[in-house]
Amino acid sequence: MRVPPIDCDPRASTGERSARARVPRGRPGSAVLVGGGVVNLVTALKLVDHGFTVELFDRAPDPRLDRPWHEYGCTRGGGNARMFTVTEADQYSGMVLPDGEGTVFDAPPTGFGWDVRRESVRSVHDREWIREYEDLPWWLADRYETGIHDLNRSAEQGWERLFEAHPVLAGGTHLRRGILRVYSTAESHQRAVSRHDWVGDRLETYTEAEVRDRFPMFAHAGKGRLAGGIKVRGFTLDIHRFVALALDVLQARGAGLHFDSEVTGVDLGGGGTIEGVRIGSESVSARHLVISPGAYGNRLLAELGLGGRVAGVLGIWHTLPDLTGQQHSVKVSRPGRIAEDANITLGTAGGRPSLVVGSGYGFAGTSADNVDPDRVRVIQRSVDEMMRTLLPDAYEAAGGPAWLAHDPVFCVRPWTTTGLGVFDVRATATGRCVVTGGHNTGGFAQAPEVADAVLASLLGEDHPMHHLYAVARSRGSGHPSLR
């Protein structure tokens, strides 16, 4: 591990040596955060705002160095866009294959499933994970979804509070409000109108002709590809910029940022109480620990009895030019396609307005890097077909199918069997250890709510997420009345 030069910025240090030197041990209000994705970054901001001393460790390089995408976790490794909607972190239970023979986790993309794992690597944890997914009854999934949406609604307020507390995070990130949702079939359009009325976030409804007329990126969409749209509450922003600015804010507020610093384990004291974490041969202690490793933390989580709780589901990214000056980012729904959902987010690339497309689901199992490139290419071709038929002008301007000659950029979302995130709290020698993660399609959207729940834990207060995302509940080990 590299030792930082003596004259480097002391708050953005790298490696294990810096860890021991800089972390205040056992001081009241000190917290060590493991993982620097969006979930823990927003948590770090919350803790710093409440007077905690924060030291954050991530095994990846400093995101501000703009290293190649595959060196980073989900937040910084994916495309430069994320979206908040009230239904962002959603329920994906009961996703059966078109032939009814199993769920999407049982077949590769060629069979309309999500499985992109290499044939030769299938772990027992993967099998258990899939079985737990299949065992979730629909009525319980429905109940979970109501709770998830309630947390999303609170997160919406949380985002506004965060932007008020740190205006640069809204002003410097290409924030765009109001999301257009478009549907490829009349039936899915109709269902969406009812659903979003029930959720309470629908602002407007459009016929196919209105979508083409008012949102010119779709003016030349293929015949039969669009059935209508709605506008809902929500916003999008440049996530890479958000991450960089959040790190700047944290640094200015005295947080210690340690990159290239992999946490290899948890230190237990005599009675089995957590005392800190290990970084290489160094031990780091603090009053509180907050561990949020995304889809990459199963080895670390296994030490806490949480191994195999979180699997990885990858999605693909591509960037097109915004030729028509769009005002709203878009969600696409195309039932029956391999890449059936997509986000098209307004952003900037090379200083020019752009459309950042994120789409597809590829199940990597409980090892986030267990990915067969040939299977990912099947998803890539479906994303290509979506862009070619829905956004033909932007697609051609970006070079058409030329991107298919290269492996796509993708990132791996942390995903749970139930749609409920993970929220685990236990005592440390001097405070609490909180593990957060999961959140499926909505880790960005839910981040401020996770931050509130972590703060509440460290202050010994109650928060609805403590109950909804308690691991015992989603494991089915609790009494039904707890569910």
Ligand SMILES: Cc1cc2nc3c(=O)[nH]c(=O)nc-3n(C[C@H](O)[C@H](O)[C@H](O)COP(=O)(O)OP(=O)(O)OC[C@H]3O[C@@H](n4cnc5c(N)ncnc54)[C@H](O)[C@@H]3O)c2cc1C
């Ligand atoms: C195509 C696509 C589109 C998406 N769009 C949206 C969207 O519009 N809205 C939305 O809400 N969500 C979206 N998501 C999901 C969202 O991006 C993720 O849920 C979120 O980024 C996960 O953040 P995280 O902090 O949990 O994990 P990560 O970003 O993966 O962060 C975890 C960090 O922990 C570090 N780490 C892991 N293990 C260790 C260790 N042992 N020691 C030290 N560090 C460690 C990793 O390096 C990583 O930086 C999308 C995902 C995909 C794939």
